[in-house]
Amino acid sequence: MTQDCDDPVVLNQWHPLSSFNEIVVGQKHRTVLLGRSLFYQQTAKGELFVWSCDNVSFVLPTKRAYGFLWTSLGIPPDELFAVEEIDEPDRQNVATGVFGVNVSFGRAIENFLDMGHFPFVHTGILGEEPHTEVKEYDVDVSESRDEIMATRCRFYQPQASLASAAGADVDYIFRVPHTNCALLYKSSPGYEAEGRMDVIYMFLQPMGPEWTRAHTGMCVIDVANSYESIRYFQQIIFGQDKSILENQFPKRLPLDSRAETPIRADKSAIAYRRWLAKKGLTYGVIPSI
Amino acid sequence: MKVDLSQWHPVASSSDLPLRHVYQGQLWGHELAIWRADDGHVNVWENRCLHRGVRLSIGLNEGSELRCLYHGWRYANRTAGCTYIPAHPADAPARTVCNNAYQCIEKYGLVWSVVAPERSFETPVTLTDTVPLTLRAIQINAPSDLVQKFATDYPYGMVTHKSDTSMTLQSGVSELQLFFQPVDSGKTIIRGLLIPQPIDPIVALRHHNAMMTALRDKIELAVSGLAPPRAIEVEFKPVAKDLAQMPNINTAGPKVELRAKVARKWLTAQQVMAFRLEAFSEQFPTFQPGAHIDVSLPNGMLRQYSLTNGPGQTDHYTIGVKRDVASRGGSICLHDDVQEGDVIAISAPHNNFPLRRDAVKTILISGGIGITPLLSMAQALKAQELPFELHIFVQTKADLAFPEILQDLDALTKIYMGLSPRATRNVISGVLANYVAAQHVYICGPGVMLEAAREAAKKCGWPDEAVHFEYFKNSKEIDDKTTFEIALSRSALTLQVPAGKTILQILRENGIEVPSSCEQGACGTCLMTVIGGEPDHQDVYLSTKEKASNQKIITCVSRSKSNQLVLDI
Missing domain, CATH: 3.30.530.20 (START domain)
Known part of the structure; x- marks a missing residue:
C-alpha cells in the first residue's frame, strides 16, 4: 500500500488527518497519507506539527478547520472550501467517527452522493422497498467555486423524522467542494419551515490509491439527540456501506465513460467523474483512455 | 507460466451450487459469480455488476434472477440481461444492459468454463x-x-x-x-x-x-x-457505447433480426393458439414483463404479440394468438399456416408497457386475450412477493388462455365469466374503488373495456400516471389529410410531411432510423419528444395528460395542428 504519489492535483491539496477530539495533547500520533508515513502532534501551547516518519526535517504545512487537523504533501491553496453552517451558534458540530475502508476515495465519494442504494443497503433507515425511485434532480458544476452541487434531490425515508412514524420524501443537497471531501444537507426535523438543514460531511484521507480513512461528522440543529446516539447512527450507516465499497471492482474509480453503465440517477456521479478527469487527477482512479 | 485463456477448465463442483446460492470462483485471475437458477441452469458471469462494479457473488440468487446488492438491479437467468432498475421504476431498461457471461457447461459433477473460447467444450476422452x-x-x-x-x-x-x-x-x-x-x-x-x-x-x-x-x-x-x-x-471490457452515455430509451429499430423455431404449438383456449418459440444457437435477448415482439409472418405481415413468460424463462418466448376472422389475416396465418418446426423471424422484445415494481399494490385487469402481457407481469410480481391482484374477464371457461400459468397464481386471481359490458364496468369500478397512493393498475383488453376501465379509474381518483394500459390496436379512424413541416432540432433538418404520408415515413425516407412496431398508434415504440408546435394526437398510446402536455408524439399516426412541429431528434 505504500506506493508513492506523483499526482500534483492530489499532492497540492489539504487532506484531513484527525479530528481534534482524538488528538492527545503532547502525544506523537502516527498515520499514513498518500502512501507516506507521517507523525502529527499538538503541543500544550496549541501548536501543530506534521512531519515525515522517514525524514524528521521534512515538515508539512498544517491547517485547523471544522474540528480537524489538515495537512498537505505539496503546496496547498491558502483556503479550504467553505462550510458556513459550522459557525452558526445553535448547531453542534459532532465528529461521528473514523472508518477505514479498502477502496479508493473516489468510490467512497460516489457512494456518499448516491441515493439509489438507500432502500437496498440502508433498509428501513434511509430507504425502504418498494420506494426505490430516484426522482429527477439537478447537478451543476460551479465554475466560480469549483465544486459540484446536486440540488432538488428527494428520497423517500421510512421514518422521516423522530417526531413521526410515517415515511415521507426527505430533501437533500449534495456538495463536492474537494476531490475527496463531500457534504450533504438534509432537512432538519422540526426546522423544515425555516428551510434549515442538517449538514453531514465526509472528509476522506487517502492512505493509498485503494485505501481510505473516512472522517465523518455532522453539524446538526438537534438538542434532543445525544452525542453518542448521533455517533452510533452514523456508524451503522457507514458499516452498511463499507461491505459494499470493499466489494467494488476495480477498487480505483474508473473515469472512462465506457467503464461502467450509468443511469439518470447517477447524474451526480457522472459529473464527479468528469470533474476529476478534467482536473487531470490520476491518483486512486483509472484514467480514461 | 504460459497463460492460455482459450482452454476449458472446471471452475466449481456441482455441489458448490446449492439452492439459491451464489458461488465465487476465479479462472486466470478473472473473478466469476457462479449460480444455479431454480430451473437447474448454471450461470457463470463476470463477478462485477456493470452498473457500479459491485461483486455479483455478494448478490442475491432469487431463483430466476440475480439481484445486485447495491442498487437492486436484476439480471436474468441465462441472458445476464438486466430486467429491472429500481431507481427508475417506470422505465424499461434498455435491453442491451447485460453483464458479461462466460460460456459454461455442467458435466460429471463439475461446472466447466473458459475465459476466451476458441472451440466449444469437448468431453475429456x-x-x-x-x-x-x-x-x-x-x-x-x-x-x-x-x-x-x-x-x-x-x-x-x-x-x-x-x-x-x-x-x-x-x-x-x-x-x-x-x-x-x-x-x-x-x-x-x-x-x-x-x-x-x-x-x-x-x-x-x-x-x-x-x-x-x-x-x-x-x-x-x-x-x-x-x-x-x-x-x-x-482487463475489463468497456461497456457498449450507447450504454456509456445517459441512457436513451430503446434506440433499436423494428427489425425482425432474430430467427426462432416454433418448438410447440397448442390450443391454449378456444380460438387461442399458443406458440413456444426457441432460439437456434444464440440466446434470445432479455425481456421484461409487459414486453412484446414483432412477428414476421409467411404472408409478409408484421404483427405484435406480448410475451407471457415468467421471470427467468429465458430459453424461449411464449405468445398467445387469438384467431380473429375479421382482421387482416395475421392471426389466421399463424393459426393455419405456421406449424411446429417452422422457422419464423421475430424482433427483439420492445417494452412499451413496463411494470413498475415500487407499487404498494398492483392491480392487473385483463379482457380476453389481453391476459398475455399481464401473465408475464403477474408471474414477476409473484416471484418477488409483491402484492397484486389479477382480474380476468372472459366470456366462457373455454376462453381462458394459459390455465396452467393461472393455476400457479391461484389465490391472487379472480375470474369473471360472461358479464355484459355494463356488468363488467361495474365490477371494474368496484375493483378500482379505493385508490391509495402508490397503487398502480395495468389494463389490457378490447378497446371498449379499456375506455370503461380508464373512465372508472378517473372517477375513483386514480391519477393518470398510475393507470397503465395497452390497446390491441388503434380502432380510431386516422386523418392523414393535413400537410405540415417538421424541424429536427438535433439533426438541423427541416422536412415536409404531405397528406397521405406519416412523420415516420418521411423520417425514414430521409435516412433517419426510427424504431417502430405496430405502426398504427397503439404500441408506443415510435414515441418522440416534441420541443415546439402542437401535435394532432391520433394514437391510443399516450394518456390524456401526456397528450395535453404536447411534449410527446406517436410518429406513426399523429400529425401537427401547427404549421411546424419541432422534434427532439
Whole structure:
C-alpha cells in the first residue's frame, strides 16, 4: 500500500488527518497519507506539527478547520472550501467517527452522493422497498467555486423524522467542494419551515490509491439527540456501506465513460467523474483512455 | 507460466451450487459469480455488476434472477440481461444492459468454463459414458504448471494421459482424473474425479482428501522460498457505447433480426393458439414483463404479440394468438399456416408497457386475450412477493388462455365469466374503488373495456400516471389529410410531411432510423419528444395528460395542428 504519489492535483491539496477530539495533547500520533508515513502532534501551547516518519526535517504545512487537523504533501491553496453552517451558534458540530475502508476515495465519494442504494443497503433507515425511485434532480458544476452541487434531490425515508412514524420524501443537497471531501444537507426535523438543514460531511484521507480513512461528522440543529446516539447512527450507516465499497471492482474509480453503465440517477456521479478527469487527477482512479 | 485463456477448465463442483446460492470462483485471475437458477441452469458471469462494479457473488440468487446488492438491479437467468432498475421504476431498461457471461457447461459433477473460447467444450476422452465421484477440490498456492509437475507423483497409479489442463492416473480398472484450474498466476485448484464410483464413496473421499492435503503441503513447502508471481492483470471490457452515455430509451429499430423455431404449438383456449418459440444457437435477448415482439409472418405481415413468460424463462418466448376472422389475416396465418418446426423471424422484445415494481399494490385487469402481457407481469410480481391482484374477464371457461400459468397464481386471481359490458364496468369500478397512493393498475383488453376501465379509474381518483394500459390496436379512424413541416432540432433538418404520408415515413425516407412496431398508434415504440408546435394526437398510446402536455408524439399516426412541429431528434 505504500506506493508513492506523483499526482500534483492530489499532492497540492489539504487532506484531513484527525479530528481534534482524538488528538492527545503532547502525544506523537502516527498515520499514513498518500502512501507516506507521517507523525502529527499538538503541543500544550496549541501548536501543530506534521512531519515525515522517514525524514524528521521534512515538515508539512498544517491547517485547523471544522474540528480537524489538515495537512498537505505539496503546496496547498491558502483556503479550504467553505462550510458556513459550522459557525452558526445553535448547531453542534459532532465528529461521528473514523472508518477505514479498502477502496479508493473516489468510490467512497460516489457512494456518499448516491441515493439509489438507500432502500437496498440502508433498509428501513434511509430507504425502504418498494420506494426505490430516484426522482429527477439537478447537478451543476460551479465554475466560480469549483465544486459540484446536486440540488432538488428527494428520497423517500421510512421514518422521516423522530417526531413521526410515517415515511415521507426527505430533501437533500449534495456538495463536492474537494476531490475527496463531500457534504450533504438534509432537512432538519422540526426546522423544515425555516428551510434549515442538517449538514453531514465526509472528509476522506487517502492512505493509498485503494485505501481510505473516512472522517465523518455532522453539524446538526438537534438538542434532543445525544452525542453518542448521533455517533452510533452514523456508524451503522457507514458499516452498511463499507461491505459494499470493499466489494467494488476495480477498487480505483474508473473515469472512462465506457467503464461502467450509468443511469439518470447517477447524474451526480457522472459529473464527479468528469470533474476529476478534467482536473487531470490520476491518483486512486483509472484514467480514461 | 504460459497463460492460455482459450482452454476449458472446471471452475466449481456441482455441489458448490446449492439452492439459491451464489458461488465465487476465479479462472486466470478473472473473478466469476457462479449460480444455479431454480430451473437447474448454471450461470457463470463476470463477478462485477456493470452498473457500479459491485461483486455479483455478494448478490442475491432469487431463483430466476440475480439481484445486485447495491442498487437492486436484476439480471436474468441465462441472458445476464438486466430486467429491472429500481431507481427508475417506470422505465424499461434498455435491453442491451447485460453483464458479461462466460460460456459454461455442467458435466460429471463439475461446472466447466473458459475465459476466451476458441472451440466449444469437448468431453475429456476418459470421461465418456461415466458417472464419476467428484472429489473435494483443493486449492494450492502455487502456479498450475508446478502443481501439475508435482501431481505426477500423486500416490494412486501410473500416469496414462496428460494434457495442458489435466492428467489421468490408472490403478487397475479404476482411474483418477485430475484437472488443474489456474485460479491466478500463483494459485491453482486441483479437482479430481474417480472413475468408476467406488463402493464406499465416503472412504474414498476421506482418503483422497488426506492425500491431496499432503500434496498441497509438499508443493507449498517447495515454493515457500520463492517470491509469489505477480497477479494476472484482468482487463475489463468497456461497456457498449450507447450504454456509456445517459441512457436513451430503446434506440433499436423494428427489425425482425432474430430467427426462432416454433418448438410447440397448442390450443391454449378456444380460438387461442399458443406458440413456444426457441432460439437456434444464440440466446434470445432479455425481456421484461409487459414486453412484446414483432412477428414476421409467411404472408409478409408484421404483427405484435406480448410475451407471457415468467421471470427467468429465458430459453424461449411464449405468445398467445387469438384467431380473429375479421382482421387482416395475421392471426389466421399463424393459426393455419405456421406449424411446429417452422422457422419464423421475430424482433427483439420492445417494452412499451413496463411494470413498475415500487407499487404498494398492483392491480392487473385483463379482457380476453389481453391476459398475455399481464401473465408475464403477474408471474414477476409473484416471484418477488409483491402484492397484486389479477382480474380476468372472459366470456366462457373455454376462453381462458394459459390455465396452467393461472393455476400457479391461484389465490391472487379472480375470474369473471360472461358479464355484459355494463356488468363488467361495474365490477371494474368496484375493483378500482379505493385508490391509495402508490397503487398502480395495468389494463389490457378490447378497446371498449379499456375506455370503461380508464373512465372508472378517473372517477375513483386514480391519477393518470398510475393507470397503465395497452390497446390491441388503434380502432380510431386516422386523418392523414393535413400537410405540415417538421424541424429536427438535433439533426438541423427541416422536412415536409404531405397528406397521405406519416412523420415516420418521411423520417425514414430521409435516412433517419426510427424504431417502430405496430405502426398504427397503439404500441408506443415510435414515441418522440416534441420541443415546439402542437401535435394532432391520433394514437391510443399516450394518456390524456401526456397528450395535453404536447411534449410527446406517436410518429406513426399523429400529425401537427401547427404549421411546424419541432422534434427532439
